[in-house]
Amino acid sequence: MKKKLATLIIVFVSQTVMSQNYQTEFQEYFQANDTINQLKILEKWQSKNPKDAELYTSFFNYYIKKSRQEVLTFTNEEPNGDGFVLKDSLNQTAGFLGNQIYYNQRELKKGFDKIDKGIELYPNRLDMRFGKIYALGEITDWTNFTKEIIKTIEFSAKNNNLWTWTNHEKYDGGEKEFLLSIQSYQIQLYNTGNDDLLKNMRAIANKVLEYYPNHIESLSNISITYLLTGEYDKGIESLLKAVKINPKDFIVLSNIAYAYKLKGNKEKAIEYYEKTYEYGDEQAKQYAKQQLAQLKK
Known part of the structure; x- marks a missing residue:
């Protein structure tokens, strides 16, 4: 029994060391953008230890990076990042020449298939x-x-x-x-x-x-999604739940005040800006003071 246990431990340690070696080699080729040797290592790694968790993440990184393609394109709109302005004979802007990123869907799918399998196993x-x-x-x-x-x-x-x-x-x-x-x-x-x-x-x-x-940030996020679409009552409802959890959260208090201001309820806006001033840090106090001065005119 002891002999078998010792053998299992030795095998486990050997596989761990082997996996780390493959992982290190892959990372070196990945950093060098050497896709040929990346794939060679991955295939060798897969043949030796097909269920190694790091193999799945490495395959994922390989396919995602391989899927990313960059092409030079002519557009009428200024591109994000580096680009060139093209002028016509009258020195007017005729268009822009810049890099455009797109992703090869077949390679993307391979990458997502690998990471999905990894998540399933681990x-x-x-x-x-x-x-x-x-x-x-x-x-x-x-x-x-x-x-x-x-x-x-x-x-x-x-x-x-x-x-x-x-x-x-x-x-x-x-x-x-x-x-x-x-x-x-x-x-x-x-x-x-x-x-x-x-x-x-x-x-x-x-x-x-x-x-x-009791996650206040999520309650605040919900309120933002409603306030931005003009659904003020729903936004305020979510913020009032948040302030019940922490009545001294000056960020929530300030957001409630702002929501009431948007709604046109000056009295409630003043009430919550006063609470913001009471519990806020120096920056929040200054902001609340400015808002109160405007609302009380």
């Missing part, structure tokens, strides 16, 4: 889930971006945020850091400036509140 690997979400954001697939975030939130309740990271290292962030990451994804949606994505923000925030009912 559901507690948060780096896999966040990596997939990041890639979906890069290709602006906001529907699946949102779905993947929601699935991750749902699983966080199953594993009590006992996540692991690269090489199965323990993720020490716990619930707090996890929710901060989810908040950053909602900000990413907001920063697109696309009002159609407000419903995506709301869906994520509602899912967070389903499992973390």
